[in-house]
Every structure is written in C-alpha cells, then in structure tokens.
Amino acid sequence: MRKGFALTRAAADRGLAIVLFLIVWELLPRLGLVNRAYLSPPTEVAVAVGKLFANGAVWSHAAASLQRSLSGLLLAIAAGTLLGLLIGWFKRLEAIVDPLLQLFRQISAFALFPVFILFLGIGEASKTAIILWASFWPILLNTVSGVKHVDKLLVDSARSMGASRPYIFFRVVLPAAAPSIFTGIRLGGAYCITALVAAEMIGSSAGLGFYILNSQEIFQIPDMYAGIILLAFLGLALNYALALIEARFTRWRKGLSNNA
Structure with missing residues (x-):
C-alpha cells in the first residue's frame, strides 16, 4: 500500500511542472497577455497534432x-x-591532433552549413553532414575523457598479472570507459535533433523541421507548434532508446552498486 502511494506521489511530482506549464501556456493567450496569433493555446496545438495523425x-x-x-x-x-x-x-x-581538434570544435555546425552545401549540394548528403558534425564532438570528447580517466589501479593490476596491451584495452579500459562513452552518445543524440531542424529548413520537402518552417511561412501557427511538440517527442524517444542500449551494455555497473 505504502509502495503504491509512494509511486503515485512520485509520478505526480514528476508531472506537476508539466501540468503547471500547460496551464500557464493555455491562460496566457486566452487572457490576452500574449498575442494569440503568435502563441496558440495547447488545446489548439493538440487539435493540430490530432489532424496530423488523422491525415x-x-x-x-x-x-x-x-x-x-x-x-x-x-x-x-x-x-x-x-x-x-x-x-x-x-x-x-x-x-599531435589535439590542437587541430580544439580549433575545429569551436566551429558551429550551422556556420559550416554553407560549406557542406557547396561541396555536397542541397540533398541528403549535406543534411547528414551537418548532423554528423554537431553530434560528433560530444561523443569524441566524452570517449577521450572516459579512456583517460580509467582507474589506474585496474590497469596496473591487469598489467601485473601479465595481461597484454590489447587485452588491457579491450577487457579493462573499454568496459570502464563505457559509461562516459554512452554519456557522449546520448549528448550526441540531443545535438543531432537540434541540428536536424536547421538541416531540414533548407532544400527539404519532408521532415518535422521542414513542416515547422513551412507552417510558420503560411502562418499556420498551431501547426507550427504541433511540429515543435512532435520534434520534442522524437528527441525524447531517441534519448530513451539510447538509454536502454546503455543499460544493456553497462549491466555490470548495476552489479557493482548492488554489491556496494
């Protein structure tokens, strides 16, 4: 009984901020505090989402x-x-490569978009390239950090038992660095959704980013917000999928926490 009550209360706490946000969002345009032409109430946005699914x-x-x-x-x-x-x-x-990487990582993917278009055209290749560039850096940096910060005691222990360098890398360093690597991958997933919007706003005829921009241009504001909401859910779904994969490949951490 107590466990069920605790779960219900936890779910209510997690949903409270969202409910309050939706209430404020609904009231602002309906009370005239914000121009309704620019901010559609969530009830109208929900209708627009329903139409997208219906057609x-x-x-x-x-x-x-x-x-x-x-x-x-x-x-x-x-x-x-x-x-x-x-x-x-x-x-x-x-x-050798760190100075060059430190220089390149300061260049925004959006700043390079004209370069990608020049070399790759306005087709799918340039869109993939901008998403690749935006997602690449958090994955790279977290992977480097994970490998460099592996507990030296683990490496020294394996080396003292005569383990070869490849064995140490694949059986000690790689599993120990996995949590940091997956953190980078999940960050990369968030960055790829951000870059996706910019990529689809140029030379696209389909995609949620295209739909958002097209709705704004023809002044279908509820449809624009519907696209934004759907894009947010796409990002959440991608993050959840990556979290499941991370849990699958780092199950040994659960065993360590239980033993502790």
Whole structure:
C-alpha cells in the first residue's frame, strides 16, 4: 500500500511542472497577455497534432526526420568513438591532433552549413553532414575523457598479472570507459535533433523541421507548434532508446552498486 502511494506521489511530482506549464501556456493567450496569433493555446496545438495523425502526414515527416538524424548520429558514433578511443589510448596521438581538434570544435555546425552545401549540394548528403558534425564532438570528447580517466589501479593490476596491451584495452579500459562513452552518445543524440531542424529548413520537402518552417511561412501557427511538440517527442524517444542500449551494455555497473 505504502509502495503504491509512494509511486503515485512520485509520478505526480514528476508531472506537476508539466501540468503547471500547460496551464500557464493555455491562460496566457486566452487572457490576452500574449498575442494569440503568435502563441496558440495547447488545446489548439493538440487539435493540430490530432489532424496530423488523422491525415497520416505525421508518419512521412517523422520518418524523414528519423532517417536523417539516425544516419548522421550513427556516423558520428562510429567516427567519434573510434577516434576518441585512439586519442585517449595513445598519448602521442593526442598531443599531435589535439590542437587541430580544439580549433575545429569551436566551429558551429550551422556556420559550416554553407560549406557542406557547396561541396555536397542541397540533398541528403549535406543534411547528414551537418548532423554528423554537431553530434560528433560530444561523443569524441566524452570517449577521450572516459579512456583517460580509467582507474589506474585496474590497469596496473591487469598489467601485473601479465595481461597484454590489447587485452588491457579491450577487457579493462573499454568496459570502464563505457559509461562516459554512452554519456557522449546520448549528448550526441540531443545535438543531432537540434541540428536536424536547421538541416531540414533548407532544400527539404519532408521532415518535422521542414513542416515547422513551412507552417510558420503560411502562418499556420498551431501547426507550427504541433511540429515543435512532435520534434520534442522524437528527441525524447531517441534519448530513451539510447538509454536502454546503455543499460544493456553497462549491466555490470548495476552489479557493482548492488554489491556496494
């Protein structure tokens, strides 16, 4: 009984801020405190979302956005993880490439978008490239940090027992760095959704980013907010999926916490 009450109370606490936010959002335009032409009440936005599902348009836009975001994110995971492991493991390599990486990481993906268009055109390749660039850096930096901050006692213990360098890397360093790597991947997932909007606003005919911009241009404001809400849920779904994958590959941490 107490456990059920505690769960109910926890759920209520977690939803309280959202409920209050929706109430304030509903009241601001209806009371005339904010121009209703610019801020649609959530009830109208909900109707717009329902229409998107009713006419089936949501699936084509969501599928296009999901395909672009996953393409860029998966490439960023492959490149960022591999390069991060090499930089974190080989100190000389870090000394060589770190100045260049520190320079490049200061360049916004949005600033490079014209460059991507020049070299790759306005098709899918340039959109994937901007998502890749935005997602790459948190994955790379967290991977490097995870490898560099592995407990030296673990490495020294394995080395003292005659373990080879490759064995230490794959059986000690890589599992110990996994939590940091997955933190970077989840951050990369958030960055890829942010970059997705900018990528789809140029030369697209489908996608939630395109739908948001197109709705704003034809002044269908409830539809614009509906696209924003759906994009937020897409980001939440992606983050939840990445969290499940992280839990799958770092189950050993649960065992350590239970033993502690």
